[in-house]
Amino acid sequence: MKNEVKIHEVDPSLNNRRSFLKLSGLTLVGAGLVLAGCSDNDNDDDGNMQDNTLPGIKNGVFDLGSGDFGVLTYAYALEQLEADFYTKVVNASNFNATFNDIERQVLTDLYHHEVIHRDFFKAALTGALPDPGSQLLPSLAFNYGSMNFNSRTEVLATAKALEDTGVAAYNGAGKLIKSPDYLLLAGKIVSVEARHASAIRSLINPNSSDFAGDDVINTSTGLDVAKDPSKILPIAGGFITTKFTAKYLP
């Protein structure tokens, strides 16, 4: 069987959240970093991958499906997370005091862009899925644990991780898309995610090369990160409390 990428099998996955925070550069408290349910079968032969599995409930759990609808639904899940995060950021009680003018402008723009992306995917999928009533990914629920939305450091570090993850996710998903039109749409979005990542990194460490830092851009090829869904979902899933699976994506 292909990947058993199960997001959030039981309850808010502390381990996954820790891994996410590690990615974001925040200090971890405690130990036991395990990616629950994460498959490492990256190099599996994709020949057996079902390409026409529609999103929807399977064995009682929503699965993202495969093919173009699967990839779009995967993107919709990630955009839901980003949109929810920035909505909480700009609505935090001390938003105006926590961030300076430039930072507020950037974070407000990101809030706008990600909400637009989320609603775009919802509209596009609703219009394109054969039976959106059963095949449209529901609105997901999120839990950010103890994260302090009035902490500049925590918000920017999480934003950086989210944007870098978004870039890696879209870069990795492009090859899974069959339709040139959908591929172009993903391309239109991923470069904006990369612009975001650059800006957030620049806010965190302005006098540096971090906007396209050696931690994400390969120092011999000049290539950004690209990751399969099975590598992305355990990371993003740390904040997602709604159970879903991605058994038909690599």
Next chain:
Amino acid sequence: MNILKFIETFTDDSLMKSTGSRRDSFSQFGNIGKNLAFAAIPFGLSAFANKALAADITPTPATPIGALQFALTLEYLENEFYAMALDSGVIPASENGGRDLKVFQQIAAHESDHVKFLIAGLGGTMSANFVPKPTFDFTVGGAFNPFGDYPTFLALAQAFEDTGVRAYKGQAANLISTPDLLTAALQIHSVEARHASEVRRLRGLKGWISNAERGAGMPTATQAVYDGEGVTMQAGYNTASLFGAAAGSEAYDEPLTTQQVVNIANIFIV
């Protein structure tokens, strides 16, 4: 001379004689080469030889090799531009406490890496698919002074990076049959976008493009880089509906066709 002429020179000389193993020519690309070898690539690229990238002739060959060659030419342009800028000293070492110099050293390193990566992907400099570097004139016959005037350098850097983002996006469909090449192109594409965002922010702009605005201080001649960026209808969804047209257009970067990019690049090719 323009981009058409240099394409013609190499194609006439080498591409027509391309009878060797395409698999061999891509061996340096590892898995990418392996996959490309199995992809359906028209072997006789004579159509490309005479028509591709021609400013006055369309269309672009919708092939992976064509896309890589096209990308390499753009990377040549960016690489030489930043190398010349760093050599010229136009970037003040003290600007923003040294930030600007660090930024452009990093960008220059990436563009140099991209040139090497794409040459390797095309099979090396001896490959029939290799395209040589054109001759650039970043002063455009003396109209610009990018290596003597820092604001001009910054403006051209922004134009090149924003062009790069749109250009790679426009090639994505040409790479859809070669998944590994597509992924590599996407991995360069997002780096160009990171660059573009930072250069724009150094110039006091947002990191993203609002409507079809080239932004304050950008020469009128760069407007072609931004025309068509103000789209607010994506797959039938009105992206302006929630927060207005500026936010809606910012949230999506638009592609440029090969023809459009050629027209921009030709300005700097002599």
